[in-house]
Structures are given as C-alpha cells and as structure tokens.
Amino acid sequence: MLSVHQLTCFLAAYEQGSLTRAAEELGYAQPSVSEQIRTLEKSLGVQLFRRVGRGVTPTTVADTLRPYAERVLASIDEAERAVRSVRSLETGTIRFGMFGTARLYAGADLVADVLERYPGVRVELVGQNSTDVQEELRRGRLEAAMIAVAAASSEGMTITPVARDELVYISADPERVASPVTAARLSQASLVMPETTWRANDSTRIVLRQMLHETGRNPMTRIEVEDVETAVELVGMGLADSVVPRGVVDQLLPRLAPDAGWVSLRPRQHDILAIVHRADAILSPAAQLMIELATHRIQEICEPVRPR
C-alpha cells in the first residue's frame, strides 16, 4: 500500500534530483529517504530513479507519477485544512494568495472585510511574487489566490476571471501622454518596470513583449525595480515612463507622482484578474469566503468580467 510518507519522499527526491538533498529538506538522514524510495519502487514494481554517480534522475515513470503524488499530498492537506476550518472561522488562520496589482489595491480592504465578519481569525495574504504563489497553489499549500494571469491557463488549475484592468502608459512628460501610445512608440520608450511584473507570467509582460515583437525590435533598454511604487516614483521624477494597470494609476499616481499623466495604449490592453485554484480542489468555507470578498472588492475598482 502506498503511504503518504513514501510519496513525500518521492516528491522531494524528484524535485531535488538528489536523495541527500531531499533528506535535508525533509529533515531526515539520507538512508531513510533512500529506503522509502526503494520500498515505494518495490511496491509499485517499477524503477522511479536511476542512480548514476551524482544524484538520481527520474525515469519516465517518475514523471508520470509526480502529478498524482502531488495530488495526493494536496488532498491530504485539504482534508486537514477542512477539519481545522470547521470551527476555524472562529479562531484559525485564513491564508489567501494575492499577487500583483490585485494585492496592491485590495489587500488592506480585504483584510478589513474579513476581520469585520470574523474578529477572531488571523488573516494571511501570501504574495511576494507570482511564482511563489503558483508553486504554493500547485503544492496545495494554498487553496486559492487572486492573481493577474495571462489568457492561457496553467495545467491543472481552474481560472475564473473576475475583472479586467486596463494597462496604461504613464509619463511625467505631457507630450508623451497626449495621445494613445502605439506599439512603435512603445518600442522607443525608455521604460521602468517593476521586476515582479516582468518576471511574472502575467498579462502585462506578455502584452508588452508581444507589442515589442511586432515592431521587429528587441526589448528596449529598461530599468527594473523591485516594486510598483518605486517604478511610479521614478516616473514622477521624469526619469522614465512605465506601463501599469489603470488601478495602480488611481491608487498611486496622485500620491507618488502627482505631476505625471497617463494615456491608453493603442490598441487597448488589459490585465485579467482571476481567481485561481487547483482544478480538483474542494474549497473550504474560509477559501470561499475570501474569494467572495476579494471578488467583490476588485469588482468595485475594476471593470467586472462575467464568466461565460
């Protein structure tokens, strides 16, 4: 019989490509992990890793097993969370992923909403970068999240669009925001982009790359900074221009770059804000609450999107 333990060790070994590192990650000695993998292989009757000098390499069977193993662990995790959250809306912790612009202008209000209804709970908004959030979702450590996503859906995830947010060009130079910005003009601009936006697999990045690609040019020289706030400040100082969601403009421009203006791109482009969770997940009451509240908040600020 497969055990959770074996699958945990298997996944760690798969991801680390090494039994030793897997053991470190799990806090065990190396032979223990080795033994778990061996019994797992034996009980399945297949070889999962090839031992070859440095480290281990997964076989194709291991590739096949991996998503199933992840799913088992995720469902175990869901089970635990479900039980805890039965009384947990009184006392537990609610975790919710929220990355990108969504976090920026709905985070605080969302926490307030939850606390108003359930004064006893602890709220945790996870979301330094979207790779983390997606990884936590995939691993089942996070039930659901609201993130800005590209149109394409990730494997095994259910993506429910709730709102869209226009991407606009901001600049301290009035001339450059006098008329909609085309791809050609964009390719010549000197932009500052928050690193999170560039690295993230979200609409902003994809849209901009596509626009640049159409001009037949390489990506322009650009400044990368850590967060949107800094980017907006730099724009306010006239050091560069940027492309940000409309919500950010309303939220930050008056405060951080009062002299800057904004204008649409041509054609208009949008970030899609969506709720994302594992396709096979049963959502806990807490997660459903967060989704409901977050959707409500976002749709107050951005243009709602009705799912088909």
Place this chain on the structure above:
Amino acid sequence: MLSVHQLTCFLAAYEQGSLTRAAEELGYAQPSVSEQIRTLEKSLGVQLFRRVGRGVTPTTVADTLRPYAERVLASIDEAERAVRSVRSLETGTIRFGMFGTARLYAGADLVADVLERYPGVRVELVGQNSTDVQEELRRGRLEAAMIAVAAASSEGMTITPVARDELVYISADPERVASPVTAARLSQASLVMPETTWRANDSTRIVLRQMLHETGRNPMTRIEVEDVETAVELVGMGLADSVVPRGVVDQLLPRLAPDAGWVSLRPRQHDILAIVHRADAILSPAAQLMIELATHRIQEICEPVRPR
C-alpha cells in the same frame, strides 16, 4: 501527520457506524481500528465520533472530513493505477535516443510502429546531436539509443551493432563519381559536411580523418552546414561534394539532388549503427520495445550485422 491508514479506518467506521464492523471489513482486530481513530482524532484535535452505547455516531466534523478522506483514497488509487498502466505500456512516455543517419531514415516510421502497437503512449525521440545523446545516456536520463558509432566502445557502455551503412562519395560532377574514390582523391576534394557528422564521435568522422591522415595532409578546406539535407542540396547545386552513408543517398538524393551521382570509397568504408546503453542497466519494457522496433526498421534499410 495524517496517514492513509487512519483515513481508511475512519471511512470504514463512518460507513459501518461501528468500530467492530469496520475492523471486520478491514480484516483487523477491533482495538486496532479503535486506536487508529483515536490517534486521528488526537492529531486533528477534534472528536470525530461520539461513543454512544451501541456503536458510534459521526460528529459534524466527521461529516466534513468524509468527502476529503474519500478524495485522498481515490487519488491514491489513481496514482497506483497510473503507474500500473505505464508499466503495461498503456500510457506514459517512452524516450529513446536516435542520432545521426539512423534518425534520418527510421525516425518517423519508428514512432509510427510504436503508436500502432501502443496508441496511448507518448514517444520522444531524443537526438539533436550525438554529444547530447551520449551525455544523456551517461547521466542515465536516457535508457538506450541507436547511434552511428566508431568501432571503439565507450567506457561503461554496452554497444550492440545491428547494421552497417556504407559511406559513399556523392557529387554532381559525373567524372568524379565514375570510379571509386581513394584517400588521395578524397584529400583533394572540396567537401561539404553536415556539422553534426563532423562533430559527432561516429564512424564517418573517424574514417575520413584517417583517410586524410594517410595522405599526410591536414584536413581539407571544407564547408560545414547544420544538417545532412542542406549538405546534399549543396552537392546537388554542384558547389561541393560530400561523403554520406548509403542510406542517406537512397533517401535524399532523388529528392534534393536529382542530378548528383554516387560512388563507393576505396577501400569501402562503413558506418556502424548500434544500440547503446549503460552496461549496468536493466532495460525497461519500453526500452526493449524501442530497441526491437528500431533494429527491425534499420535492418530493412541497411545491411544487417549479426553480433558475434
């Protein structure tokens, strides 16, 4: 940590409404099930059953847990089934290395052969260049491959020759293919060689270098192109001559260089096509299948070599 075992016992008890009957169903003694439930309750910190005289009755928490527990067991089951179906080649991915001329004239047919017998599988032919293939073999990321090899065997690899393919001289100039080409004539020729052939550690390269060496000259000026197809086309345009395996001639010459002719070298030289795998490897059914099919295909096209 939740264990599968605990959940199994929980579900049996939930459905039977009795620990004794649950134990019977599972083939355990009653105290064993009792203990499992108790540890489960302890680790979750909640009461799952109320002990009321006759039998046990689930609490609301147990009602909540049940669908999650069922899901966990179902996903475990799916994981096992997935692996078993891979084992029987019903699904999963088969990876096989195939470099050089072998890939060129057996690749597509080989994939077709596999898919005909096992419609569910995904086939992956690895083989952009032979260095990659050998590296992947050595690292254990590939189980087996068919490549054109030099007579010398690589360390730690088992090499099983299956066919040989004559190396012939091709040219658009009828005079130059009127009689067998000797080393001396070869050294004066202006050749175009596909880069893959030159860089690979295969017979072609070794044979030609040896022939050139005998004339006491350095390698002749030559054109290097990316693939065999391009080389043959250049020959067809009369820009250079080349040395390619006989199989390539049959396959490509009529299509890409209809006016070119070919002639043997003197003495005749051959590429050896062989199955290569790690000497210590136990080959999976999938790999054995690929080897069998690939060998069959190749021997239809080239002259079979019987291993001693």
Place this chain on the structure above:
DNA sequence: GCCTGACATAGGATCGACCTATGCTTTCTG
C-alpha cells in the same frame, strides 16, 4: 439484576522508520 453487544485498556510481539557508521562508485580537482 443479569446478559449481550460494543468500545476501551493492557501487555506483549512484530514490523517499520530512523539513525550512525561505513563501503562503493562517480565526479571533480590539483
């Protein structure tokens, strides 16, 4: 009040998980 069905507890046997120590092979390095 006694019997019966059903869960809890106790104590011992067995199995599995984990550890440390060590050996072997591959890979890196001087």
Place this chain on the structure above:
DNA sequence: CAGAAAGCATAGGTCGATCCTATGTCAGGC
C-alpha cells in the same frame, strides 16, 4: 593520474507504531 569530495547503498541497532489477544467497562434489553 591520483586523491578528495560527493552521493547512494548497505549493515546493524534503537525506538516507536501497529497489531494481536485478553480483559475491563458501560449501555441497553429481558
């Protein structure tokens, strides 16, 4: 090319979890 380093396998021992049988306890039925 030899020695060091890294990484997996094996061996042997400890400990805890699991499972068993036997027995205790409690509620419901006659």
